[in-house]
Amino acid sequence: MDLSVTIAGVRVPSCFMNAAGAHCVTREELEALGRSRSGAIVTKSMTLEPRQGNPEPRYCGFPGGSINSMGLPNLGYLAYADLIPSLRRFGKPVIASVAGLCEDDFVTIAAVIDKSGPDLIEVNLSCPNLPGKPQIGYDPEASERLIRRVRQVVTVPMGVKLPPYFDPAHHDIMAQVIGRTGVDFLSLINSVGNGLVVDPERETVVIKPKGGFGGLGGPVIKPIALANVRAFWTRFEDRLPIIGTGGVTTGIDAFEHLLCGASAVQIGTVLVEEGLGVFERLEQELTAVLDRKGYASPAACRGKLKEL
Numbered sequence: 001m002d003l004s005v006t007i008a009g010v011r012v013p014s015c016f017m018n019a020a021g022a023h024c025v026t027r028e029e030l031e032a033l034g035r036s037r038s039g040a041i042v043t044k045s046m047t048l049e050p051r052q053g054n055p056e057p058r059y060c061g062f063p064g065g066s067i068n069s070m071g072l073p074n075l076g077y078l079a080y081a082d083l084i085p086s087l088r089r090f091g092k093p094v095i096a097s098v099a100g101l102c103e104d105d106f107v108t109i110a111a112v113i114d115k116s117g118p119d120l121i122e123v124n125l126s127c128p129n130l131p132g133k134p135q136i137g138y139d140p141e142a143s144e145r146l147i148r149r150v151r152q153v154v155t156v157p158m159g160v161k162l163p164p165y166f167d168p169a170h171h172d173i174m175a176q177v178i179g180r181t182g183v184d185f186l187s188l189i190n191s192v193g194n195g196l197v198v199d200p201e202r203e204t205v206v207i208k209p210k211g212g213f214g215g216l217g218g219p220v221i222k223p224i225a226l227a228n229v230r231a232f233w234t235r236f237e238d239r240l241p242i243i244g245t246g247g248v249t250t251g252i253d254a255f256e257h258l259l260c261g262a263s264a265v266q267i268g269t270v271l272v273e274e275g276l277g278v279f280e281r282l283e284q285e286l287t288a289v290l291d292r293k294g295y296a297s298p299a300a301c302r303g304k305l306k307e308l
C-alpha cells in the first residue's frame with residue numbers, strides 16, 4: 001500500500017517518521033534516518049550554542065513508556081545548517097526542529113536554518129526539561145509573540161510542536177493563537193512534562209536531572225496524545241495538517257492517530273527502544289489494518305473517528 005502523505009504541500013513518502021529527539025542528534029544518526037524507511041528526517045531541536053545536555057542517566061524506558069530529561073543536547077544550529085543541504089540527498093523531507101533558550105534565539109536560528117533549505121520547520125514550544133524555563137506552549141501570549149516573530153523570518157511551511165493540554169478551554173485559546181499567526185501545521189504532542197518514575201527496589205528515581213522529574217513518552221501517553229490530536233482536528237479539520245506523536249508502538253496505534261485527525265505520525269520511545277527497523281514493522285502493521293478496514297490510504301481514514 002502507498003503510505004505516502006502530504007503535509008503543508010510537502011510530499012512525505014511514508015506517514016511514519018522519527019519524533020524530534022529520537023535518533024537525530026548527530027550526523028550519523030540523521031544519515032541513518034535518511035537510509036531507513038522513515039518518511040522524513042526530523043532533527044533534534046537545536047539551540048544557538050552546542051549543548052551537552054543534562055547529566056546522565058537522563059532517559060529511562062519502563063514497561064509503560066519512557067521518561068527523559070535530556071536537556072536539549074544538540075550540535076548547535078550552525079552544524080545543522082551545514083548538514084541539512086546534504087541530508088536532502090536521501091529524497092525525503094528534512095524537518096528542522098528549532099528551539100532556543102530565549103525568544104531571540106528562536107528567531108536567529110529559524111532565519112539561518114530556513115536558508116539552509118529544510119522542507120519544513122517545526123518550532124518546539126514545549127521542551128519540559130530546562131530547569132527554570134517553563135514550557136512556552138503553556139503561555140499563550142508568549143507563544144503568540146514568538147510564533148509571529150519566527151513566522152516573519154521563515155519562508156518554508158512552519159509548524160509548532162505543542163505540549164499536551166488537559167482542558168478544552170486551553171485547546172480553544174491555543175487554537176485561536178494558531179489560527180491567527182499563520183502556522184502551517186501542528187505536531188502534537190511533546191512528552192507529558194514532569195512525570196516521576198520510581199524504582200521501588202532501589203527506592204530511587206530513575207533519571208538524574210531535576211530530582212527525577214522528566215517528560216513521559218510511549219504507551220502511557222497515547223490517550224493524552226489522541227485527545228490533543230482530536231481536539232485540534234475538530235477545531236481546524238482539513239485546514240491545518242497535524243502530525244500525531246505520542247504512544248505509537250504498533251500500526252493500530254498509528255491508525256488511532258489517523259482516525260483522530262493526524263496526517264502522519266512520529267515515533268519517539270519505540271524508535272529509541274527498537275531501533276530503525278521499527279519503521280518497516282509499523283508500515284506492515286498499518287497496511288494490514290488499513291487493508292482489513294477497506295481504507296486505500298492513510299488520508300482515507302483521517303479524522304474519521306465516530307462518536308457514540
Ligand code: RRO
Pocket residue numbers: 021045068069070071072073099124126127128129190191215
Ligand atoms: O531535550 C529534551 O530534554 C527534550 C526536549 Br528539547 C523536548 O522537546 N522534549 C523532551 O521530551 N525532551
